[in-house]
Amino acid sequence: LNLVRLQQQAEHNLDAKASRPSVLDTDLLTLIVWWQEKYGALPADFSAAWEQMTPRLYLLCEPDIAWQADPLRENPTDRGRLFECYQRELARRQCDYSVVSGQGEARVRCARSIIERALSALN
DSSP: OHHHHHHHHHHHHHHHHOSSOOOOSOOHHHHHHHHHHHHOSOOHHHHHHHHHSOOOEEEEEOSOSOOOOOTTOOOTTOHHHHHHHHHHHHHHTTOEEEEEOOSHHHHHHHHHHHHHHHHHHHO
């Protein structure tokens, strides 16, 4: 599917310009979870690309902060279920991930700590 190719191209372009690892808000995992939410069965292109993707670290954000509506957000009442969808897919593929939790500055510190540990492991 074109959506998969566009995501892969965007990531490739970012990697080509970056001098250090990048932080992505969206990748194939996001596309997979939301495709299944909206349309059901996953096209073979999505599955193949996901299985072939280079492993990476995921920061899985626990839905423990207050819901804030915006034009792109939906599902204010079943965030826990969606969190479990992401967690289940990450576990199925044995992806490296850590859960980010907490409120305000504590949440930021949690994410930074995870990223710092991952970066120091690269060196």
